[in-house]
Amino acid sequence: MRRKFSRVAVLVLACSLLLSTGCWDQKDVGNLAVLKIVTTDLITENGSDKWKVGALVMNPAGKKGGGDQAATEKPSMPEIPWIGTGLTMEEAVLDFANRSPRFPFFSHTNVIIMGERAAKERTKDIIEFFERFREARPTSFVMVTKGEAYNLTEMEPEVARTISEETNEMAERTVQPLGLSVGTPLAEFSAYLVSLDRDAVASRIKLVYPPEQRGEKRAGPAKSVIVEGLAVFSSGKLAGWFDREQTLGYMFITEKNTGEIRINMERNDKPFTYILTRSKPKIESKLVGDKLEVTLRINAEGSVYEASGLNLDADGIKEVEGIASQRIKGIVQNTVNKAQVYKSDCLGFTQNLHRWHVADWKRIKDNWRETFVTADVHIEVNAEVSDTGKLGEKF
Amino acid sequence: MFIASTAVLIVPVITTTEAKQSAWIVTFTFPVIFGYMVLWTVYKLGNRFPGLSIVQYSEIILGTFVGKTLGVLIALFWLFMNILVIEEYTDFLRITTLPLTPTSVLTTIIVLLSLYGARQGLEVIARSAQFTLPLFLLIFFVGLILTIPRLNLGWLLPVFEDGVIPVIRGSVVPSTWYGQVVVLVMLLPLVNKPVETKRKGVIVFAAVALFLTIDIVFVIATFGPELTSKLMFPLWSMFKYAGYRDFIQRLEVLGVFIWFTGIIIKTTTLDYLICQTTAQVLGLKDYRSVLYVLAFIQIPGSLIFFTNSIALKEFLGTYWPPIAILFELGIPIFLLIIAVIRKKRTGAVK
Numbered sequence: 001m002r003r004k005f006s007r008v009a010v011l012v013l014a015c016s017l018l019l020s021t022g023c024w025d026q027k028d029v030g031n032l033a034v035l036k037i038v039t040t041d042l043i044t045e046n047g048s049d050k051w052k053v054g055a056l057v058m059n060p061a062g063k064k065g066g067g068d069q070a071a072t073e074k075p076s077m078p079e080i081p082w083i084g085t086g087l088t089m090e091e092a093v094l095d096f097a098n099r100s101p102r103f104p105f106f107s108h109t110n111v112i113i114m115g116e117r118a119a120k121e122r123t124k125d126i127i128e129f130f131e132r133f134r135e136a137r138p139t140s141f142v143m144v145t146k147g148e149a150y151n152l153t154e155m156e157p158e159v160a161r162t163i164s165e166e167t168n169e170m171a172e173r174t175v176q177p178l179g180l181s182v183g184t185p186l187a188e189f190s191a192y193l194v195s196l197d198r199d200a201v202a203s204r205i206k207l208v209y210p211p212e213q214r215g216e217k218r219a220g221p222a223k224s225v226i227v228e229g230l231a232v233f234s235s236g237k238l239a240g241w242f243d244r245e246q247t248l249g250y251m252f253i254t255e256k257n258t259g260e261i262r263i264n265m266e267r268n269d270k271p272f273t274y275i276l277t278r279s280k281p282k283i284e285s286k287l288v289g290d291k292l293e294v295t296l297r298i299n300a301e302g303s304v305y306e307a308s309g310l311n312l313d314a315d316g317i318k319e320v321e322g323i324a325s326q327r328i329k330g331i332v333q334n335t336v337n338k339a340q341v342y343k344s345d346c347l348g349f350t351q352n353l354h355r356w357h358v359a360d361w362k363r364i365k366d367n368w369r370e371t372f373v374t375a376d377v378h379i380e381v382n383a384e385v386s387d388t389g390k391l392g393e394k395f
Numbered sequence: 396m397f398i399a400s401t402a403v404l405i406v407p408v409i410t411t412t413e414a415k416q417s418a419w420i421v422t423f424t425f426p427v428i429f430g431y432m433v434l435w436t437v438y439k440l441g442n443r444f445p446g447l448s449i450v451q452y453s454e455i456i457l458g459t460f461v462g463k464t465l466g467v468l469i470a471l472f473w474l475f476m477n478i479l480v481i482e483e484y485t486d487f488l489r490i491t492t493l494p495l496t497p498t499s500v501l502t503t504i505i506v507l508l509s510l511y512g513a514r515q516g517l518e519v520i521a522r523s524a525q526f527t528l529p530l531f532l533l534i535f536f537v538g539l540i541l542t543i544p545r546l547n548l549g550w551l552l553p554v555f556e557d558g559v560i561p562v563i564r565g566s567v568v569p570s571t572w573y574g575q576v577v578v579l580v581m582l583l584p585l586v587n588k589p590v591e592t593k594r595k596g597v598i599v600f601a602a603v604a605l606f607l608t609i610d611i612v613f614v615i616a617t618f619g620p621e622l623t624s625k626l627m628f629p630l631w632s633m634f635k636y637a638g639y640r641d642f643i644q645r646l647e648v649l650g651v652f653i654w655f656t657g658i659i660i661k662t663t664t665l666d667y668l669i670c671q672t673t674a675q676v677l678g679l680k681d682y683r684s685v686l687y688v689l690a691f692i693q694i695p696g697s698l699i700f701f702t703n704s705i706a707l708k709e710f711l712g713t714y715w716p717p718i719a720i721l722f723e724l725g726i727p728i729f730l731l732i733i734a735v736i737r738k739k740r741t742g743a744v745k
Contacts, residue, residue, distance in 0.1 A: 191619035355552035
C-alpha cells in the first residue's frame with residue numbers, strides 16, 4: 001500500500017510540475033517586453049475617438065540607448081517609451097508592440113496612468129479592462145494626470161534607478177507620510193469605483209522640471225514627476241481635482257495618518273510649521289428629515305520645531321493647539337465644500353450612513369449624491385502638541 | 396478537502412451576488428444545517444443496511460427494477476458532477492495561467508490522472524488527501540496572513556441589510572457543496588468504523604464552514620461586496636493582491652498548484668464512485684473495467700458541455716442547485732421514508 005501511495009503522490013506531483021512550467025503558455029523572459037508603466041489617453045484623430053496608449057518598457061541590460069554614449073559615461077536609459085494609437089486599447093498596444101520582437105507583458109506594471117480626458121469619459125472601461133486582464137496586477141497604482149498622459153513617458157527618475165520604481169515607491173511609501181497624496185492600488189480603486197455608496201479617488205501625478213544646475217549642465221533629469229494631490233471621481237467619471245491642501249483634508253477625513261505631515265500655520269502674522277505625526281477621524285452620519293447630518297471628530301497629535309519666535313511654554317502650547325485645531329478645521333471644511341461642489345462623496349459620509357443606519361440609507365439610496373451635496377457637516381478638531389523637540393526653552 | 400477544493404474558488408461570488416456584505420454569515424448557517432440533514436439521512440440509511448451501498452439497498456427497498464434505475468441515475472449524477480468539476484478547473488486554468496494551452500490537453504491530463512487514482516482504490520485516494528491537506532492549509536493561511544494589511548473590515552457592514560431572505564437565497568448554492576457529503580452513501584460500507592462517521596462528519600462540517608467563512612470574510616474585506624460579486628475567482632485575485640512589499644509577491648501560482656492537487660483528489664473520488672455505482676448496478680465483479688469507458692465519456696463530455704466560463708457560472712448558480720439538492724437530500728430521504736414505511740432493514744436494531 002505504501003508503494004502505491006508514493007506512486008500516486010509522485011505522479012500527482014510530476015503532473016502538477018508539468019503544468020507549472022506552462023505547456024503551451026511557456027514564456028521566456030527574453031521574449032518579453034515588460035511594460036512597467038502604462039498610460040491611457042483618449043484623443044480625437046480625424047474626427048474619431050481613438051485610444052493612445054503609452055508605455056515605459058524595461059530595457060534589457062547591455063543594450064545601449066542611442067546617442068551620446070561615447071561622450072559621457074552615462075548609463076543607457078533603463079526604460080524606453082513606446083506610444084501607439086488604435087480604436088481599442090488592445091489595438092493601441094499592438095501598434096507599438098509590433099515594432100518589437102518581444103511580447104508585451106503586463107504582469108510587472110507598477111503604475112497605470114489615465115489622461116484627463118480618458119478619465120473623464122472612459123474610466124470604467126479602462127479599469128474594467130485591467131481588472132479582466134489576466135496579467136494585470138491588483139497592486140498596480142492608478143493615477144491620473146492633467147492633460148495627456150502620454151507626455152509622461154518622457155519623464156526620468158531623480159533618485160531611483162528607473163522611473164517606474166520611483167513612482168511606485170512614491171505612491172507606496174512617501175506620499176502618505178508626507179501628506180501629499182494617497183496611493184490608490186487598482187483593487188482598491190475599482191472597489192470604490194463600483195461601490196454603491198462611495199466615490200473613488202486616485203492619486204494625481206504631474207510633470208515637474210527640476211531646476212538644479214551643475215555649472216552649464218543640468219544636475220538632474222530635464223523632466224521628472226511628483227505624485228501630489230488627488231483626482232476626484234463622481235459616478236465613475238473624473239469630476240475634478242483636490243489640490244495639496246484639499247488632499248490633506250481628504251486624508252484627515254478618511255485615513256488614520258501617521259508620518260510627518262507639515263502644515264503651515266500663522267500666529268500674529270508669523271508663520272510656523274506644525275508637524276502632524278498622528279491623526280484619527282471618526283465619522284458619524286445620520287439622516288435628519290431628508291438632510292444628511294455628519295459629525296466629524298478628528299484627533300490629531302503633532303510637534304512644533306520651527307517656532308519662528310513662538311514662546312513654547314505651557315500657555316504657548318495651549319495657544320498653538322488652538323491655532324492648529326482651527327487651521328485643520330479650515331482645511332477639512334474646505335475639502336468638504338469642494339467635494340460637494342464636485343458632487344463626489346469620496347469622503348465616505350454616505351458609506352457610513354449605509355453601514356450604521358440601513359433604514360435611512362434605503363430612503364436616500366436613489367439620490368444619495370444629491371443628499372450628500374446638501375449635507376450639514378459639523379467638524380470638531382482636537383489637535384495636540386505632544387513635543388517640541390530637544391530644547392526645553394527658547395533661544 | 397473534497398468539499399473545500401472547489402468551493403473556496405467560486406462560492407464567494409455566488410453568495411455575495413445574493414447576500415452582499417452579509418455573505419459570510421451564509422457559510423456557517425443554512426448550508427451547514429442542510430449538510431447535516433444529508434449526513435443524518437445517509438447515516439440512518441447506513442445503519443439500517445450495514446455493509447450495503449445505496450445501490451444495493453435501494454434494490455431492497457424499491458425492488459430490483461426501480462432500484463437499478465435509481466442506481467443508474469445516481470451514477471449519471473456523479474458523472475455529471477465530475478464533468479462539472481473538471482470543467483470548473485480547466486476554466487480556472489485557462490483564465491488565470493494557461494490561456495494558450497488547448498483545453499483538451501488539460502482535461503485529458505486531469506481525467507487520466509484521476510482514473511489512475513481511482514484504479515488504485517479508496518485507500519490510496521484517502522492517503523493522498525491526507526498528504527495534500529496540510530499543504531493546502533499551509534498555502535491558504537500564508538495567503539490569508541499576507542492579505543491582513545490590506546483588509547478593511549468596514550466592508551462587512553451593514554449586516555443583514557435586506558433582511559434574512561437574501562442570505563437564504565445565497566445559501567442554496569453553498570448548500571449543494573456541503574451536501575456533497577452524500578458521497579458517503581457509497582463510501583459508508585467501506586469505512587472502517589461506520590459508527591464514528593457521524594461525529595467525524597460534524598467535525599468536517601465545522602472545519603469546512605470555518606474555512607469558507609474565513610475565505611469569504613477575507614475576500615469581502617479586501618475587495619468590498621460589489622467588486623467581489625463581479626470577480627470571477629475572488630480568492631485567486633486576493634492571492635494576487637497578497638504580499639509584503641516587493642519581496643513576497645505573486646502567491647497565486649502556489650494557489651493554482653495546490654488547488655490542482657485538490658481537484659485531482661476530488662475527481663478521483665468521483666471517478667471511483669461512478670465506477671463502483673455502475674459496477675454494482677450491472678453486477679460486475681470488478682469496478683475497474685468501467686474506468687476505461689469512463690475516460691471516453693468524460694473527456695469529450697467536459698469539452699462539449701460548456702464552451703465558456705460565463706455559461707458554466709450561470710449553470711452552477713441557477714440550474715445545478717435543484718438537481719444537486721434532489722440527489723443529495725431528496726433521494727436519500729425518499730429512500731429512508733420508504734424503508735421506514737415498508738419496514739425494510741438488514742442490520743440489527745440499535
